[in-house]
Amino acid sequence: MALIEVVDDLKVTPITGVVGAYIEGADLVQWLEDTAGPDRLRELLFTYGVIAIRDQSLSPVQHKAIGEIFGPLHTHPFAVNMPEHPEILVLETTKMNKVLKWHADASFEAAPPLASFLYAFEVPPVGGDTLFTSAQAAYEGLSPEWQQRLEGLRAVHSSTATFGPKGTYKRHWDKPRHEHDDVENFHPIVHTHPYNGRRGLYVNSQFTVAIEGMDPAESQWLLEFLWDHIASIQFQCRVNWEPGTLTIWDNRAVQHAAVPDWSEGRRFMQRVTVIGPPIE
Numbered sequence: 260m261a262l263i264e265v266v267d268d269l270k271v272t273p274i275t276g277v278v279g280a281y282i283e284g285a286d287l288v289q290w291l292e293d294t295a296g297p298d299r300l301r302e303l304l305f306t307y308g309v310i311a312i313r314d315q316s317l318s319p320v321q322h323k324a325i326g327e328i329f330g331p332l333h334t335h336p337f338a339v340n341m342p343e344h345p346e347i348l349v350l351e352t353t354k355m356n357k358v359l360k361w362h363a364d365a366s367f368e369a370a371p372p373l374a375s376f377l378y379a380f381e382v383p384p385v386g387g388d389t390l391f392t393s394a395q396a397a398y399e400g401l402s403p404e405w406q407q408r409l410e411g412l413r414a415v416h417s418s419t420a421t422f423g424p425k426g427t428y429k430r431h432w433d434k435p436r437h438e439h440d441d442v443e444n445f446h447p448i449v450h451t452h453p454y455n456g457r458r459g460l461y462v463n464s465q466f467t468v469a470i471e472g473m474d475p476a477e478s479q480w481l482l483e484f485l486w487d488h489i490a491s492i493q494f495q496c497r498v499n500w501e502p503g504t505l506t507i508w509d510n511r512a513v514q515h516a517a518v519p520d521w522s523e524g525r526r527f528m529q530r531v532t533v534i535g536p537p538i539e
């Protein structure tokens with residue numbers, strides 16, 4: 260991974276040798292107008308997997324327009340959305356709901372999110388970072404024998420444990436969720452990134468529940484092995500937030516988890532999410 264790069268006013272600082280970069284000196288509202296802006300943004304995201312872009316000032320309409328560079332917007336079926344902009348998910352993290360497992364967003368969908376655009380308005384004075392891990396580096400870190408063994412396997416991803424009537428988030432958010440049925444879909448365990456062609460793992464501990472056609476005990480064992488492997492420290496980076504940071508992550512390349520380590524202050528963010536092609 261490249262070292263710090265400064266081109267014109269744009270400063271790109273990789274976070275680790277594997278994944279993630281901080282971006283300074285980018286005015287995304289201006290990039291929406293520039294003919295080269297969308298390509299620049301795509302290239303940064305698909306190179307680093309996660310980019311934390313500092314000092315943005317975005318209206319909801321501009322936030323959505325940045326997402327639309329990458330594809331059609333996803334409206335989350337269960338989370339709290341802005342009434343005037345249902346494609347914007349409102350994330351007000353409190354002590355009650357701040358525990359999250361490693362995941363790729365809404366992987367239970369038939370065509371799951373390609374990228375997520377989380378924009379911070381308020382962050383706690385200390386703590387409240389987000390962890391990311393490269394599920395592509397994790398795939399590349401498996402032995403050829405294990406890569407071969409996983410080929411052709413599919414796993415089922417389900418919204419139920421998280422957003423169902425007894426789910427983790429059912430307790431904390433007021434919005435009635437019974438208007439939607441639980442969502443379940445199968446995806447290959449190993450897939451190819453639709454834009455950069457890298458192979459990666461696509462199972463996560465939040466939404467993946469079983470491997471298709473496998474004995475339940477073996478399926479659970481293999482999923483736990485893969486979850487632990489994906490969460491290995493050498494594949495991770497950690498993003499520190501400031502008000503005005505827009506962090507964009509590629510759900511087809513990385514997984515993420517919020518760090519529940521803060522108690523002072525408020526953490527208020529809004530997320531736009533973009534649908535991608537099927538996982539293949």
Ligand SMILES: O=C(O)CCC(=O)C(=O)O
Nearest residue numbers: 359364377388389517530
């Ligand atoms: O709160 C965070 O840092 C991340 C929450 C999350 O998983 C998301 O917005 O997709």
Ligand SMILES: [Fe+2]
Nearest residue numbers: 362363364515
């Ligand atoms: Fe998430």
